[in-house]
Each structure stands twice: as structure tokens, then as C-alpha cells.
Amino acid sequence: MAQWLQSPPGRYLLDWEQAQLDRTVTDLFGFHALQLGLPDLAGLRANRMPHRWVASDSLRAPEALPLPVADDALSTLMPMDAGSALHCDFDALPFPNQSLDLVVLPHTLELARDPHDTLREVERVLVPEGRVVIVGFNPASLWGLRQHAGHWRQRLGGQRPLYLPSAGEFIGYRRVRDWLRLLGFEVERGRFGCWAPPLRSEAGLARFAWMEQAGRRGWPVLGAVYMVEAVKRVRGMRLVGLARRQKVAKRAAAPAVVANRGTPPAWRQGWTNADETHTQEND
Known part of the structure; x- marks a missing residue:
């Protein structure tokens, strides 16, 4: 994934996701925020929470990424030096129950070992009324269709590389919304982006820049990538017995x-x- 993000379509995708995350997290308040995966994307740079972490399931740390010192109230965390990232398994987060106000998942569910367990862990560590922001590839798009066709060519003996990263499994937008509802989340908003055709060259992508506005108005759900923002709801108690x-x-x-x-x-x-x-x- 990190290598693909250096390609022209990867940079095109990264620019859209960075702009959307900056606009989404800038007005989300609290004390503790966490980004799970994809340290190449600074998903929390526009957020103003005093304690922010970037967690990775690999030992590759992002370059020149200043991180604040861990809060003493979270006793399960060790203090981190600037420029380092938190290394942990996404289905076993080292955070107490109901301790985080915001969790950002940029393509995390697609690359996770078990996306269900990862999402359940996110629900566990979020406080009531905490928020989760999920970013993922849209299989019902031109990019998704080209990726699906590439898999079929490889099964038939083809040698051409896939257009998108080969690791992970794409999860549809409606499927993610259903998972969130089952865990007690309330989906507040969703948006799509990157309507340009699946081309490999920067010049080709720039030639179809006009499709951004056309796709946003004409076929919004066919964007190559989607973003979902949801809130953890805790229902009121009832007196019994x-x-x-x-x-x-x-x-x-x-x-x-x-x-x-x-x-x-x-x-x-x-x-x-x-x-x-x-x-x-x-x-």
C-alpha cells in the first residue's frame, strides 16, 4: 500500500483523502484521538485534541512525524518519543475501555487480519458519543471493476500487475454501514470521491479532472473511494426488578x-x- 501511494493514482487518491480528513476532523473535540494504519496519511494533523497517536501493525514508522507524549491517565500506554509510532495489533488495542474520543481508519479494515474484530475493538475503546471515520476503496466503481478484471486475468495466467494494491479485500460502502449499525453506531454522513478513470499516468488523470464535478453531481456513489463518519450511541437505562x-x-x-x-x-x-x-x- 505504501509503495502504491507513491504512484500517480496513489498521490491522486491521497490528496483527496487528506483534504476530506482535514475537513472532517478539524471540528471534532475531545482529549484522545487514534489513527489506525496507513501512517503515510496524516489523518489527525488538522485535529486539535491534546493527545494523538498513530498506530501501525508493522515496524515501519513514518518519517518526521511528531507525536505528543502519552497521557498518564492511560496506564496501559508507554510514553512515546517524537517521531515514533505505536506498534500493536489492530484487533487487540492497548487502550482501556471507553478511553478514546476519535478513531480514524484509513483503509484499515481492508488490510486488517480480521475486520470484524478490528471494528469491535474500535467500539470498545471509544467513549459514548465518540466518533469513528472510515476510508475505503469502493468496489462498485471504475477502479474496482478494473481491479476485479485484473484478478481474473491473473487466475487465467496473465502477468500484468494489478491497478490497485493486491493486499487486502475491498469492503463495500453499504456493508460497512451495516457493520456499524450492528455495533450500535449511528452513521452521520458518507461521501465518495475520485471519479477519474483508472489510468496510471499523471497526465491522463489530469486530463479527466473535469469528471470530479460531473461525478459529484451525476453519479456520486460510483467514486473510487468512500468515507464514512459514525457516532457511538449508548441507549438510556431502564429500571427493572x-x-x-x-x-x-x-x-x-x-x-x-x-x-x-x-x-x-x-x-x-x-x-x-x-x-x-x-x-x-x-x-
Whole structure:
């Protein structure tokens, strides 16, 4: 993936993703943010959280990437020097439960050993109302179709290299949304980009730059890459068992005003007493 990003289509894709991430994370507030994978993309550079990490599942560290010192409250983390990255398995993150406010996944699910476990780990470490931003290749695009055709040519004995990186498996946009909903996330927005044809030369991609606006208006869901932003929702609690019965009992024992039908009003009591006195005198 890192080698492909140095090619003309890789730089074209990286420019779009960098611009979209800068616009997305700049207004997300909190204390702790994490980027999982793809250290070539500075997904958190526009974010203003005081503690940010870039995690990688390989020992290759990004060059000249200043990282803040780890927060002491996160006891499972060791302090990191500037220019180093956090190395860990994506399906076993070294963070406590509900400790991160933002997690960015740039092509992480496609390259992960188990994308389901990775997404479950992200849900575990996110605080309630925490956010996750996912970036991935769109298989329902011209780039995805060319990649699929390249796989078929290789199965038939062809030697031409694939257009996109061969590692990983593309995950569709709707499939990612379904996974997020199953884990209790609420998808807030999604967007597509990179509508140029799958060409290898920089001049060819620049020749079809007009397709960016045309694709955004005419066929938005056919972009080569998508971005999904979702929020972790935690539903409200309900009283059950003994606590619920106690609450109902207190509500039933509340004082209420009840009219006493056996005692006549004061004006009738006066008339009754006068009638009894008059009757006694006549007797």
C-alpha cells in the first residue's frame, strides 16, 4: 500500500483523502484521538485534541512525524518519543475501555487480519458519543471493476500487475454501514470521491479532472473511494426488578385529596342543628 501511494493514482487518491480528513476532523473535540494504519496519511494533523497517536501493525514508522507524549491517565500506554509510532495489533488495542474520543481508519479494515474484530475493538475503546471515520476503496466503481478484471486475468495466467494494491479485500460502502449499525453506531454522513478513470499516468488523470464535478453531481456513489463518519450511541437505562417496583410503590403512596361524602358541608350542618332544636322544643 505504501509503495502504491507513491504512484500517480496513489498521490491522486491521497490528496483527496487528506483534504476530506482535514475537513472532517478539524471540528471534532475531545482529549484522545487514534489513527489506525496507513501512517503515510496524516489523518489527525488538522485535529486539535491534546493527545494523538498513530498506530501501525508493522515496524515501519513514518518519517518526521511528531507525536505528543502519552497521557498518564492511560496506564496501559508507554510514553512515546517524537517521531515514533505505536506498534500493536489492530484487533487487540492497548487502550482501556471507553478511553478514546476519535478513531480514524484509513483503509484499515481492508488490510486488517480480521475486520470484524478490528471494528469491535474500535467500539470498545471509544467513549459514548465518540466518533469513528472510515476510508475505503469502493468496489462498485471504475477502479474496482478494473481491479476485479485484473484478478481474473491473473487466475487465467496473465502477468500484468494489478491497478490497485493486491493486499487486502475491498469492503463495500453499504456493508460497512451495516457493520456499524450492528455495533450500535449511528452513521452521520458518507461521501465518495475520485471519479477519474483508472489510468496510471499523471497526465491522463489530469486530463479527466473535469469528471470530479460531473461525478459529484451525476453519479456520486460510483467514486473510487468512500468515507464514512459514525457516532457511538449508548441507549438510556431502564429500571427493572426491585428498583422498578420501589419506584411504582412510591408513586402509589403519594398523598391524594379525597372528598368525604359522609360529612355534610358547614352550611348544611347549621340547618340540621336548627331543625333538631326546633323538633326538641315542639316535643
